[in-house]
Amino acid sequence: MGDGRLEVDAISKRYGDVVALRDTTFDVRAGELFGFVGSNGAGKTTTMRIALGVLAADSGAVRWDGSPVTLETRRHIGYMPEERGLYPKMKVGEQLVYLARLHGLSASAAQRSMTDWTERLGVATRRDDDVQNLSLGNQQRVQLAAALVHNPSILVLDEPFSGLDPIAVEVMSGVLLDKAAEGIPVVFSSHQLDLVERLCHRVGIIRGGQMVAVGTVDELSAGGATEMVVDAPHAPEGWANGLAGVTVRRREGARTVLELGQGADDQAVLAAALATGPVTEFSRRRQSLTELYRNVVNQEAS
Numbered sequence: 085m086g087d088g089r090l091e092v093d094a095i096s097k098r099y100g101d102v103v104a105l106r107d108t109t110f111d112v113r114a115g116e117l118f119g120f121v122g123s124n125g126a127g128k129t130t131t132m133r134i135a136l137g138v139l140a141a142d143s144g145a146v147r148w149d150g151s152p153v154t155l156e157t158r159r160h161i162g163y164m165p166e167e168r169g170l171y172p173k174m175k176v177g178e179q180l181v182y183l184a185r186l187h188g189l190s191a192s193a194a195q196r197s198m199t200d201w202t203e204r205l206g207v208a209t210r211r212d213d214d215v216q217n218l219s220l221g222n223q224q225r226v227q228l229a230a231a232l233v234h235n236p237s238i239l240v241l242d243e244p245f246s247g248l249d250p251i252a253v254e255v256m257s258g259v260l261l262d263k264a265a266e267g268i269p270v271v272f273s274s275h276q277l278d279l280v281e282r283l284c285h286r287v288g289i290i291r292g293g294q295m296v297a298v299g300t301v302d303e304l305s306a307g308g309a310t311e312m313v314v315d316a317p318h319a320p321e322g323w324a325n326g327l328a329g330v331t332v333r334r335r336e337g338a339r340t341v342l343e344l345g346q347g348a349d350d351q352a353v354l355a356a357a358l359a360t361g362p363v364t365e366f367s368r369r370r371q372s373l374t375e376l377y378r379n380v381v382n383q384e385a386s
């Protein structure tokens with residue numbers, strides 16, 4: 085209670101015969117950047133809409149700071165919808181000031197916040213342009229400004245990185261990390277798993293409307309297979325064959341990537357590598373989020 089967390093507690097949602105969400109549960113802690121990943125149609129947008137309160141769940145609850153999300157709480161949420169929601173024929177600056185005022189900022193505070201965010205997000209020179217005349221990437225920067233302009237206490241962003249150029253990705257990443265560092269919960273969905281892995285404190289993987297994994301990438305990869313990378317430049321093909329519990333996964337140039345199963349002895353692997361000559365690298369490799377994700381999706385297929 086009173087810890088600033090956003091809690092999604094066992095929410096379920098059907099659209100007619102389609103079960104979009106089944107008992108989906110996770111929380112986003114204050115000060116945390118949480119990445120929400122899953123296949124197309126897995127239920128990310130539905131979850132975010134319910135968290136925001138624009139869509140009602142059939143069952144379950146969404147709480148912020150220990151209390152149910154209400155109309156009043158919604159004023160404190162910065163939301164970036166997937167379908168985007170700007171008025172195409174309104175000027176960027178006017179629109180942001182209008183949105184900030186809608187969320188309760190005074191005229192001068194709204195003006196100041198609009199000025200700050202358009203500068204920070206690199207669209208200050210476009211303040212007097214109609215939104216429809218901006219490139220898609222710049223429209224997205226303005227959309228982020230719209231989510232931030234009222235100093236939200238929670239950020240919920242649906243695919244904020246899609247279609248952004250590399251510089252805009254860096255700007256967006258910096259802003260999200262800063263907002264989390266200020267102590268608010270920040271959740272965003274994305275299909276860019278390397279970016280999610282790099283940025284997020286924790287991730288949630290949703291599959292078929294159910295949250296199937298939640299945690300840090302380290303935690304999620306803990307139960308998986310251990311991979312070892314060995315760089316032994318003079319080692320002949322097949323040098324690791326026959327080592328107990330060891331499977332050769334692939335060669336990457338002079339490196340060999342091994343999977344160590346139950347009972348495998350990493351020191352025996354090192355000794356075998358040294359027997360071929362010098363060893364310039366011998367390291368464990370954690371599973372990446374992309375590999376974890378692939379495993380989860382493959383489980384679905386099988």
Ligand SMILES: Nc1ncnc2c1ncn2[C@@H]1O[C@H](COP(=O)(O)OP(=O)(O)OP(=O)(O)O)[C@@H](O)[C@H]1O
Nearest residue numbers: 099102103104122123124125126127128129130131
């Ligand atoms: N308004 C709607 N009416 C009927 N079915 C819907 C509606 N909105 C979503 N669905 C269905 O609910 C499921 C979850 O959709 P949702 O948009 O939440 O997925 P998503 O994870 O955001 O997908 P994507 O990565 O493609 O954006 C899908 O099967 C989708 O077809």
